[in-house]
Amino acid sequence: MASTDQGVTSPTRARITERTLRQDRWWLQPLTTFVVFSAFVVYATVRAFMGRDYYASPYLSPFYSPCLGDCVEGASDFGQPFAWWPLSAALIILIFPLGFRMTCYYYRKAYYRAFWLSPPACGVAEPHQSYSGESKLPLVLQNVHRYFWYAAVLVGLVLTFDVVLAFRPMPAEYAVGDGETSGIHMGLGTLLMILNVAFIWLYTLSCHSCRHIVGGRLRHFSQHPVRYRLWTWVSRLNTSHGKWAWYSLFSVAIVDLYIFLLATGTIQDVRFF
Amino acid sequence: MSYTLKLRIWRGDRDGGEIQDFPVEVSDGEVVLDAIHRVQATQAGDLAVRWNCKAGKCGSCSAEVNGRPRLMCMCRLSDFEQDETITVTPMRTFPVIRDLVTDVSFNYEKAKQLPAASLGPRDADGKRRMAQVDVERGQEFRKCIECFLCQDVCHVVRDHEDNKEAFAGPRFFLRYAELDMHPLDTHDRRELAQGAAGLGMCNITKCCTEVCPEGIRITDNAIIPMKERVVDKKFDPLVWLGSKIGLRTKDDEGRVEV
Ligand code: SF4
Ligand code: SF4
Ligand code: FES
Ligand code: FES
Numbered sequence: 032m033a034s035t036d037q038g039v040t041s042p043t044r045a046r047i048t049e050r051t052l053r054q055d056r057w058w059l060q061p062l063t064t065f066v067v068f069s070a071f072v073v074y075a076t077v078r079a080f081m082g083r084d085y086y087a088s089p090y091l092s093p094f095y096s097p098c099l100g101d102c103v104e105g106a107s108d109f110g111q112p113f114a115w116w117p118l119s120a121a122l123i124i125l126i127f128p129l130g131f132r133m134t135c136y137y138y139r140k141a142y143y144r145a146f147w148l149s150p151p152a153c154g155v156a157e158p159h160q161s162y163s164g165e166s167k168l169p170l171v172l173q174n175v176h177r178y179f180w181y182a183a184v185l186v187g188l189v190l191t192f193d194v195v196l197a198f199r200p201m202p203a204e205y206a207v208g209d210g211e212t213s214g215i216h217m218g219l220g221t222l223l224m225i226l227n228v229a230f231i232w233l234y235t236l237s238c239h240s241c242r243h244i245v246g247g248r249l250r251h252f253s254q255h256p257v258r259y260r261l262w263t264w265v266s267r268l269n270t271s272h273g274k275w276a277w278y279s280l281f282s283v284a285i286v287d288l289y290i291f292l293l294a295t296g297t298i299q300d301v302r303f304f
Numbered sequence: 305m306s307y308t309l310k311l312r313i314w315r316g317d318r319d320g321g322e323i324q325d326f327p328v329e330v331s332d333g334e335v336v337l338d339a340i341h342r343v344q345a346t347q348a349g350d351l352a353v354r355w356n357c358k359a360g361k362c363g364s365c366s367a368e369v370n371g372r373p374r375l376m377c378m379c380r381l382s383d384f385e386q387d388e389t390i391t392v393t394p395m396r397t398f399p400v401i402r403d404l405v406t407d408v409s410f411n412y413e414k415a416k417q418l419p420a421a422s423l424g425p426r427d428a429d430g431k432r433r434m435a436q437v438d439v440e441r442g443q444e445f446r447k448c449i450e451c452f453l454c455q456d457v458c459h460v461v462r463d464h465e466d467n468k469e470a471f472a473g474p475r476f477f478l479r480y481a482e483l484d485m486h487p488l489d490t491h492d493r494r495e496l497a498q499g500a501a502g503l504g505m506c507n508i509t510k511c512c513t514e515v516c517p518e519g520i521r522i523t524d525n526a527i528i529p530m531k532e533r534v535v536d537k538k539f540d541p542l543v544w545l546g547s548k549i550g551l552r553t554k555d556d557e558g559r560v561e562v
Contacts, residue, residue: 038463043399045406046320052371052391136508136528143507150459153511154371162464166504174539177532239524243532249555251487253435269524 039156050156057152064145071280078287082119087293087300089199090220093227093283094121097189108196109189127186131179132280136239137273139173177240187228187235194228197221219301220289227286230279237268237275306331307386311339313351314393317402323391330381336392337365337376340404352403360517363451367404368393373453373515395456410461411452414472417500418479419562421489438487444525445482447518448475454512454522460505471502474512474522481526484533492559494537497530506531 036042039050051057078085078094085092086106098106099113100120113123132138143149150157165173198215235241246262249255268275292298309330314323326343337355344351353376356362360378369379369392376392384390398406426432454474455461461468472480480497483489497503508531510523520526536543547556 037465039396041465043318043465044396045314045394045400046316047314047323047393047396049371052368052393054370139507140509143509149507150463150509150511153457153514154368154373154462157459157463159463162460162467162505164460164502164505164507166502170507171504171539174531174535177535177540239528240532243529247529248533248536250438250485251435251555252437252441253487254555259437 037160051152051154053152053154057155061145061148061151064141068142068145071284074284078291079121079125080119082121084291084294085121085287087220087290089197089216090224090286090290090293090300091193091196092287092290093190093193093231094125094287096193097124099123108192124186127179127182131176131183131186132276134173134176134179135276136176137276141273141276177244180235180238180240180244183235183238187231190224190228190231194221194224197224215304217303219303220286220293222303223282223286223289227279227282230275230282233268234272234275234279236265237272239269239272241265242269309339309381310387310389311343312389312391313340313343313404314391315348315351315403316400318400321400321403323393332382334381335377336367336369336374336379336381336390339381339390340376340392352401352405354405361449363449366395366451366453366456368395368456373457375451375453375517378517395452397456397458397462398452408452408455410468411450411455411473411475414476414501415479417472418476419491419493419496421483421486422491423488424490424558432488434487441485442482444520445478447520448478449518450475451517453515453517457511457515458506459509459511460502460507467502467505470500471505472500474506474527476501477503477506477530478520478522478526481530481533484530490559492537492556492561494534495561498534498538503527503530503534 040046040048075094078092083103085095086098086103088105091098091106095102095106097109098120099109099111100116100118100123101114102111102120113120116123144151148157149159149162165171198217198221200214200216242262242265245265246252246255246258249258252259252262293300306329308327311326311328312323313326315321326347328339328342328347330339330342337358340351340353344353353365355365355377357364358377360375363375365376367374367376369376370390373395381390392404394400394404394406395408398408398410401407423432452475458473460471461473477497480493480501480503483491484493484497506527508523508527512522513520513524516522
């Protein structure tokens, strides 16, 4: 797999045949990324195409929110403009979070390394003969990331609304004790959704495009004190952007799984009040 | 306490070479460069190695230690097990001259292609002024010691000799970013960064940031912001429209493309 005489073994370089002399377990990180991302993609694909078990009142799965297709009763808080859509309602909106993450600077780094091995790790020769990075089609399209960010802010607002709705009383069949169903309610589902939306916001607001938009694009911080302040806040979040990317990936999957288990009747919601 | 280090060093020149064993007496608290110097003093008087400050500030002693780009003078032996073999090679991206010394002129060529700052007119009193926040922004980039370890590790040129022509490398993206953020500079280098400097070839995999001995967050603070600035100029129709109908701030005004 060593890259040919184009790279570290090309004629002018110090003659060393190994593609890397690293002795640490440099393959561990790309391998982990590969396994976890693949698992998520498989899970998300299955769930997105399923088209059922995404709503367990009052909880709506983030994969299906907003539910704009021919959704089950109670799931569509923004109407059903796509009621004619024959496939799963998740497929209508999933392009936005999917596009956002696919063009994310952090995810790009992670999947270029883990899936495309370009490079698999620092100082480890990549297997490709030629390379043009993000300078040509299709990868030059990564530059649309900021538009997905705008969409992601809207998605974040919708998911926040879902959390508010998750405090609604549950329908009678879920009632505990003496059958009381009125007033507000909070269950494990609500808690999971709060955590999820927190991670989603941390991820969305720590985005590099966000950092640029709020103030990074300026050349005179001194003349824009408010934007400068915003920029310093986003910059602080931005240092952990990769962490928020992972946390929010897990939290989305966990919330969806929890709702799936509720909707299929496999488990009962743990109710706090 | 001293012990015998299992040291291996690449020796050779443009015509060929190999990694050779140089077991050498070292003591705790020493760095790789000390071991190399001891080999030079006791076993191989003609071993070629470049160094100067021994304090991580001149950027001369760049090499690869166990396959990772490092400054030899900042690479502590105590970071390794005493029975571990340490292999030192020259940087593998640049043409080798002899032993651990490489020809880094690629970087000086790239530096020449980068238009220097061009400042606007002075204030009425003959001075130029910059606010403190604007000065601070570029300070991180000015910590660069030009060790070129980032250039060495960057797979764009490390693994593709043919990209050297079209790619300036992370050290110079730092410079592009610094100048593009500079409130007094009148050049607009965004087209140049994307075109001649090959910013689009970087796939932000962050190896430059991982190896920088000055801890400069090259990718997050220079390359990605620069990519976003290029998007403003080349790929974002809304920004373009906004600037045509006067919805944008006047922040960019007074710059001319180079
Ligand atoms: S982030 Fe870009 S410039 Fe830095 S090493 Fe990776 S490809 Fe090269
Ligand atoms: S940016 Fe860092 S790694 Fe690159 S030349 Fe400067 S100090 Fe060295
Ligand atoms: S979401 Fe990761 S950089 Fe924008
Ligand atoms: S000798 Fe100056 S940086 Fe190592």
